[in-house]
Amino acid sequence: MYIGPIKWEKVESNGFSKAKPHELHVPVLAHETISWLVRRQGGRYLDCTIGPGGLASRILDRTSPDGMVVGIDRDEEAIAVARERLKPFAGRAWLIQGNFSELKQHLQSAGISEVDGIVFDLGVSSAQLGRPERGFSFLTDGLLDMRMEQGAGQTAAALVNKLSEAELADVIYRYGEERYSRRIARSVVRARERRPLGTTFDLVSVIRDAVPASYRHGRIHYATRTFQALRIAVNRELDVLEHALRDAADVLTPGGRLCVISFHSLEDRIVKQTLRALSGGPDPCLSRLTKKPQTPSERERRENPRARSAKLRVAERLPGARHS
Numbered sequence: 001m002y003i004g005p006i007k008w009e010k011v012e013s014n015g016f017s018k019a020k021p022h023e024l025h026v027p028v029l030a031h032e033t034i035s036w037l038v039r040r041q042g043g044r045y046l047d048c049t050i051g052p053g054g055l056a057s058r059i060l061d062r063t064s065p066d067g068m069v070v071g072i073d074r075d076e077e078a079i080a081v082a083r084e085r086l087k088p089f090a091g092r093a094w095l096i097q098g099n100f101s102e103l104k105q106h107l108q109s110a111g112i113s114e115v116d117g118i119v120f121d122l123g124v125s126s127a128q129l130g131r132p133e134r135g136f137s138f139l140t141d142g143l144l145d146m147r148m149e150q151g152a153g154q155t156a157a158a159l160v161n162k163l164s165e166a167e168l169a170d171v172i173y174r175y176g177e178e179r180y181s182r183r184i185a186r187s188v189v190r191a192r193e194r195r196p197l198g199t200t201f202d203l204v205s206v207i208r209d210a211v212p213a214s215y216r217h218g219r220i221h222y223a224t225r226t227f228q229a230l231r232i233a234v235n236r237e238l239d240v241l242e243h244a245l246r247d248a249a250d251v252l253t254p255g256g257r258l259c260v261i262s263f264h265s266l267e268d269r270i271v272k273q274t275l276r277a278l279s280g281g282p283d284p285c286l287s288r289l290t291k292k293p294q295t296p297s298e299r300e301r302r303e304n305p306r307a308r309s310a311k312l313r314v315a316e317r318l319p320g321a322r323h324s
C-alpha cells in the first residue's frame, strides 16, 4: 500500500541536523550482507525491513539492470522515504506497508512465489530514532509512543500507565534484561500516581531517579534497556520473528540465501535457534553458512554506534528441500 507524501522536519537538537531522512541511517554490516546475499546479476530479492532503503538500494545497484526488490516495512514513513530513495530504480522496486509476519501474502500480492535472497535488518532505524515525536529515543523529548506502525496498537505511554508494577518489572526485565527492573517499575508506579507519564523525558527522569548514581554514569545510557524493553513490548517484536524466518526459508529458491542482522541477544537467540532447527533434523531445508555470527569491524563500530551489538547470520536453501 502506498502512503502519501510525508513532510520531514529537520531535527536540530540531536546531532542529526540537516540530513535527509535516509542519510540519517547508515546500514550496519552492509558490505558483508550484500556479499552473502547477491551472487549474480538480476534475480528477485525480499527486504523484510526496508526502512529508508539503504540495503535495498545496494541490492538494486548490484543486480542491475533487471534485479528486483520487494520491500516490506511496518512504518509508513519508512515506506515513503524508501519510495523516494529508490526512484532511480523505477520499475524494479515494489514497496509494501505491512508486517513481515505476513511475508508470504505480501509476496503473493506482488505476484511472486519465490525469491533468490531475503534480508531482515531488525530493530529501528536512525530515521525513526531521529524523529522525537515517534518516541523511540531517550535523547530527545517527544510523546512516549514507540509504535513502528503508526496508529496501530498501544503506545508505550499506555503500557507504562496501565500495567501493574509486577507486569512492568517483568517487561523491563524480560525484554531489556535490565537488572534494576523492579526499582524502575516501582518508580514508574509512584510517578504515575501523581500524573500519567506522557513523554520520553517523563520516563527518562523516572528511570534516572530509580537507578543508583553509578549506573547513571555507566558505559551505556541508563535508559537504554528500559526503552528497548518497551519498544519490543509495544511492537511485539519477538512474537513474530521465528514464524517469519520459517516462512522466509520456505519462499527461497534452491541456493537462495537468508541474511539476518540482529541488534540484541534476545533477537539473536531466536535467529540462531530457528536457523539451527531449520538446518538440522531429518528434513533440513537450510544450510547455515555462518556457524558463528559475523560482527562489524572495529572501524565500523567506531564510526557507527548502532553497529556495536550487531550480528549477522546467513543460511542457504538446500536444493531439493521440501516446502512446508
Ligand SMILES: C[S@@+](CC[C@H](N)C(=O)[O-])C[C@H]1O[C@@H](n2cnc3c(N)ncnc32)[C@H](O)[C@@H]1O
Pocket: 025, 026, 027, 048, 049, 050, 051, 052, 053, 054, 055, 056, 072, 073, 074, 075, 078, 098, 099, 100, 101, 121, 122, 123, 124, 125, 148, 240
Ligand atoms: C534497521 S531498520 C532497516 C534499515 C534498512 N535495512 C536500511 O538499510 O535502510 C529496521 C526497519 O524494520 C522495520 N520493522 C521492524 N519490525 C518489522 C516487522 N515486524 N515488519 C515489518 N517491518 C519491521 C522498522 O520499522 C524499521 O524501519
